Amino acid sequence: MAFENLTERLSKAMKNLTGRGRINDEDLQATMREIRLALLEADVNYTTVKKFVNNVRQKAKGADIMSGLNAAQQIVKIVNDELTATMGEEAVPLNKSDKIPTVIMMAGLQGAGKTTTVAKLAYKLKREDHARPLLIAADVYRPAAIDQLEILGRDLEIPVFSMGTDVDPREIVKAGLAKAAQDKNDYVFIDTAGRLQIDQTLMQELKDIEVIAHPDEILLTVDAMTGQNATETAQGFADALDITGVVLTKLDGDTRGGAALSIRDVTGKPIKFVGQGEKPTDLDVFYPDRMASRILGMGDILTLIEKTQREVDEKQQASQLEKMRQNTFDFNDFVAQLQQVQNMGPMEDLLKMIPGMANNPALANLNLDEKQFKHLEAIVQSMTPAEREDPELINPSRRRRLAAGAGRPIVEVNRMIKQFDQMRKMMNQATNGNFGGLEKMMGGTGMDMGAMMGGGMPSGNFGQKVQGFAMKQAARRMKKLKKKRGKR
Incomplete structure (x- = not known):
């Protein structure tokens, strides 16, 4: 990361x-x-x-x-x-045309993730704004580029306009824009050709497409793993085209992060989105203040909240909270929550959004293998409906049956049931406001609540002070966010 x-x-x-x-x-x-x-x-x-x-x-x-x-x-x-x-101080939104369609031209070198980003951004607008995008496949040089875009479009149920590899990209763009006008698409994404490096032929083609399409946005896709080369690439494109923003990809990879800190300062162009994963939903708006908090190990509470709101079913969550209060939370609810957490992304990344958890030794020692979720689900799926609803029924002989049914060791079944019981008690204490009892229970494990919430750090040290500062910052930002939403 x-x-x-x-x-x-x-x-x-x-x-x-x-x-x-x-x-x-x-x-x-x-x-x-x-x-x-x-x-x-x-x-x-x-x-x-x-x-x-x-x-x-x-x-x-x-x-x-x-x-x-x-x-x-x-x-x-x-x-x-x-x-x-x-x-860049604040997030910079997409430029939107006063009349449809809004035309977004995507540029970038080969291997930066441009085609995937086209599909991700179109899907984001479709999912969040109920937009009706059209993708234009104008990369006729890279092998299978058109096939890749068509497959992505089919999977995400987004139409793709293509004319094969034997037609000039300029003609494809003209015809694609006519198709969008006919179908009244409100967004058009032009997936242009890339190169292994910037050259005059590529730039001339991009300039011609810019003249034809009059795009509202020209977004440059840059690979964060290329470090300072990413900044140089951005500068090269910005010198030739009227770049309006940057999409930084592969920020979840083995990258040192220098591109995120350099691009705006060197080119004057804002980073508008960041890609952090392979799934269609793994594209986020770039918030400079949130990224700064993450860099300083202060977490990113607002993004965590937004991910939760986006992925978690509110009615289901309300029902589960009521079950926690009544201490009737069962294994059906447990699996439902596991699935919701998995939809939000890798657990390690989620935990690092909590203040004080980035680079925390306690986090490094956790076993965060995603397969563990599947093992837990397999154990629960081996239970009868009655056992899932009433965990008290699961006696030693039933545990042996569960282990055999899930293909997991008996010790793993015992550990899961023990942890489930502890978790249910903790949730019941918390939802009923008995934090004293919860803290006492935590104390029995050799950890006080302050140490646990501070990432296992002793009281009063630098880490907890930074955490306190981070929480205050998050509270201020939440207040600002509510005010903005209230004005809309």
Whole structure:
């Protein structure tokens, strides 16, 4: 996952300031040196690093500590604000035409994930805005590019306009736009050709398509795993085309995250979306403030909430909450929740959105193999309807039958049932407001609630202070979000 090393380095750089009332020049110089090295190792553009460090130094030097913040927290806030500013302050929405269709032209080098991104973005608009998009297959050079787009369109039930590989892309675009006007599609996505590198032939074709289509958006797809090359690619396209925004792909891969921090600063073009997975739903709006929080290990509560709201059935959730209060939560509800969690994405990524959990040793020691979900489901599927509704029926002989039916060791069945019982008690305590009883129960496991919620860190240390700051930031953003929604 992107930013793990950067998060760890930045945390260490600022951890040394814990407990200081003011920041002296020596402390500040040492911290800035560590921050600069952390950014360079993350493959952030050198000019961007230099500007970033100078800005942070100027704001931090001799600054009076704000009420309630010590020196370490002050640096965290300054770095957080500067990261947000570097990446663009606020999310930038898609440009939308006053009349249909809104035309979105996609550009990028081969291998950046352009065709997949076309389908993901069209599907996002279809799912969230009830849009009726049309995809135009104008990449006639890459083997199987048209086939790939047609397969994606068929799977997502989105129409694709194509004329094969023997027709000039310019003619395909003209005919595709005429088809969209005829069918009254409200969005048109043009999947243009890519190259292994920028060349004059590619750029001339893209310029011609821009003149023909008059796109409302020209989105450049950039592979985050290419580091500073991603920034150079973005600059090259921006010099030749009227690029309006960037889609950063493969942010879930083995990338150091430098592209996310450099592109806006170097090109002046906003990152509008980020791709973090292979599923059609794995495309998110890019929020600079949320990304800054994630880089600093402060989590991303708002994105976690939005994912939950998008994937979780509200009526089902209300029913399950009532069952938790009445202590009648059963294995049918348990499996339903497992499936909802799986739909939200990898568990490891979800946990890292919780403040204090990024780069947490406790998280590293967890077994987050996705197969474990399937094993749990197999055990539950081996139960009779009566056993699922009344876990108390499951005696030792029935447990042996479940183990045989699911093809899992008996010890795994015993562990799952024990954990289910503990979880049901905890949920019952929490939903009935008995946090004292819940904390006492947690204490019996050798962990207090503060340590558990702070990621297993001792009370009063740097990690918990950063977590507290992160929660306050999340609360402020939630308030802003509610105000914006209220104005609509």
